[in-house]
Amino acid sequence: MNQLTFAIRQEAARILEENVVDVVIGFEVGTLPLKAQPAFITRKEEAEKLVYNGFCQNNLAAYLTRRPKEERIGIICRGCESRAVRALVIEHQHDRDKLYLIGVPCTGIIDWRKIEREVGENTLQAVEEGDEVIVTTRDGEHRFQRVDVLHDSCKRCLHPNPVGADIVLGDPLPEGDPERAWAPVLEFEALPPEERYAYFVQEAERCIRCYACREACPMCYCTECFVDHTTPRWAESMITPSGTQAWHIIRAFHQTGRCVSCGACERACPMDIKMTYLVDKLSYDMVQQYGFEVGASDEEQPPFAAFTLDDRNRFVR
Amino acid sequence: MYKVLPKTDLPKLIGRWMEQATVYAPVRQGDFTKFEPLSDPAQADLYYAANTRYPPKSLFLPQSEVMFRVKDGEFESTEDEVSSRVILGIHSCDTRALQLLDGVFLTGDYQDPYWAKKREQTTLVVLGCADPCETCFCTSVGSGPFDKRGADVMLIDIGDEYVADVRNEKGQALFGHLPDASRKQIDKSRQVQAAAAAGMKKPFETEGIKDKLYSLFDSDFWPKIQQSCLGCGACTFLCPTCYCFDIVDEAQRNERVRNWDTCMFRIYSQEASGHNPRPTNTERVRQRIMHKYAYFVELYDEIGCTGCGRCVRYCPVDLDIRQIIRSAQAWEES
C-alpha cells in the first residue's frame, strides 16, 4: 500500500468519526486490473477500502451534483477535481461549506487503452512501482515507463496540485508547462482546413450517442441536455453526421470557459473518440481573449456569464 | 455435418460468397473491430481478441433505422432495401443474443417486419472462441464459447484448418461443396471446445437469481450499488441483447426513424405530462439489471444476458455487472 492511500484512509476515517462529513467519495479497488472504482464511504470502518493510485481514472467531482443537496461530502481532489469543485461552487451548483476537500497532488492517470494497445486485452494484474507500471497478462509480464502510458490530458496537465483544499496530502508537484499544454491546439490549428474538418468528421462519426462523455463530465450537470429536448428538437436524434457532429460541437461549446481539462470525457468514451482537442481550443481562446482560466480564483465568473461593454468590439468593423 | 476448410482457403471462399451476397466480418478500425460489409476478403479480421466493440445486433436493429419516408405527400417504404447477407466471424455470445432477441421481435402477437426480414436474409457463420477473454462470462449465463444455438455454421479453429459444423441448409449452401472433416479433425475440434469452456472462470451463480432480484426490488441494495453509475448509455448501447428503441419523426429529413434508446437515460421513461415513473438513477439501474436477470427470465425462460463482457470492459466507472449479480446473490437485508 502506498503512503498516499494510507494517509487518505486515515483522513477519511477521521472526518467520518468526527462527523465533519456524511460521506467520503474516493476510489476502491476495481474489478478490472487497470481501473479503480469510485467508492462512497459512509462509515469509519469502511475507510479501509479506499485506495489511491494511477488507475483512479474518473473525475469524482461529477458525483457532487448527483448527491442529495443536504449531504456533507468529503471528496478526494486532485488538481482537476478541485478546479471543477471551484467552478461548480461559482455556478451555485454546490455549497462550499458542505464540502471537505481532501487534496492530493496528482502525478497523472494511467491510460488503460495505451496499455492494452501494447499487451492485448487480457490483463491479469497491474501495479505501479515508482516510475514504472508492471502489467501481467496471460503471456507474461510487461513493464512500461509511467510517463509513456499517462493519459494525454494528464501529459498536458497545467495544474496537478489541488486548489482551495481543506487538507493536502502528499508533497506539492511542479506546475505544468503552458507551452506543452497548448501545443496540440496550435498544431491542429496549423493544419489546412480540409484536414481539420476531415479529422473532426472521422472522430465524430464513431459516436454512438451514449453520452458517456456528458455524464462523466463534472461540468455537465443540466437537468435537461439540449439533445434531450424534444419540443423543439434542437439536434438530429440519429447517428447521422448531422446528429453526431452537432452533439460534439455544441457539447464542447457549452464547456467554453468551464472545462477543467481533466479528460474524463475522452476516458469515458466507449468508442475511443478524441474530443479534448475541441474543448482545449475553447479553453485556449478564453485564456487569450479574456485571460480566464477555470478554477484560478474562487469568485471570477466564466467569460460567457460575465460580459461587459468594454469587450473588445470585434462585431463592429 | 462436419466440413473442413484450410485457413489459407478462407479468402477464396469469402470471395465466392461475395458474388451472391453482402459479406459482413469484423474489420479493424483503430484499436477495435466492427462488423462492416467487406469489399475485399483480406479486410476480415477474425483474430480479434475480444468481441467487436460495437455489437452486431446493429446489423439487424440498426442504431438509427429509417422506417419509412414521406415524399411529395406519399409514403415510401424502406423495407425492400435488404438483400442476402452472410455474417462471418460472429461469436457465440452475439449469436445467442440474436436468438434471444428473436423472442422479443418475432414471438407474440406482433412481429417486427424489419427484424424478420433481415434475419431471414442472413446466414450466420459463427466463429467459436478458442480463447475467451478475462471479462467474458458466457458459461455463467447458460451459454459457452462454442454455443451452437442460433448458428447456421460453427467454425472451430484447430490450428491450420477450420472445422465447420454445418447446422442447416443455409449453412449447407455456403459450405456444402467442401470436403468432409476426418475423424481426427473432429476429435481435435472437440478438444478445443472443451478446453476453452474449462478455462473460463465462473464469476457468479445464477440459480434462483430471478426470485432473489424480485425479493430485492425495494431493498437498499439498489441505492447502494447505483451510487457510482453515471447514467450514461455505454453499457446498453454496446450490449448485444438490449433492444429498446425510440421512434422519432425527423421532419427535416421527411423520415420516421427508430433510434436505440436506453433505460439508463432519464428521458427514456419521461412521460408527456412531465411525470417520470423512474425518477432517479436507482430505478434505472434496477431496471437494467432486473430486465436481464429477472423479467427476461420470467418472459422467455432465459437470462437476457449472454456474457459478452462489453459492459464490463467499457463502463466508464467500472461498474461490473458480474459484481452486481454476485453482491445481489449475497445480499442480506439488514
Place this chain on the structure above:
Amino acid sequence: MNDTWTPRIVVFQCQYSLYCEADQKWMDTQLPPHIKLIKVPCTGRISPLFVLNAIQGGADGILVSGCQPEKCHFKEGNLGARRQLDEFRRFLTYLGMEEERIRFAWIDLSERGRIQQELADLEETIRTIGPIRRLVTRAIPVGEKL
C-alpha cells in the same frame, strides 16, 4: 465562380436593431428568395445551435444583425451574444469552416441602408469563397429554397 450559383444566406436579426422603418419593411417584405430572415427578440436569443443548424442545412453565409452594444433593448442581451457568437465563429473556423461565412452587423440609429450594404458585402464575399462544403450535413439541393 459559377455565375448561375446563388449563395443561400440566413439572417438572424434582432427585431429592435433596425431603427429605420423603411429598412425593416424591406427586410420583411422585399428580401430576395435566396435570403432567409429569422427575426429574434434580441441577439441574446441566438443560440449557437441556430447558427449550426443553418450551416448544417446548407446555408452558405450567415448574417447576425443586432444593436450597438450600449443600445440593447434588454440592456445586455447583445453583450452575451457578442462573446458567445464571436467565439462560436472562431470554433467553427477551427473545425474547417471559412471564417467569412459568418458576419456580424451591429447597427446604429443613424445607419439607414446599412443592412442592405452588409447583405451585399456578405454575398460578394461568399461568391468569392464559393458554396459551403464543410460542416454541411443535410444540404438541400442547389436552387431549392432554404
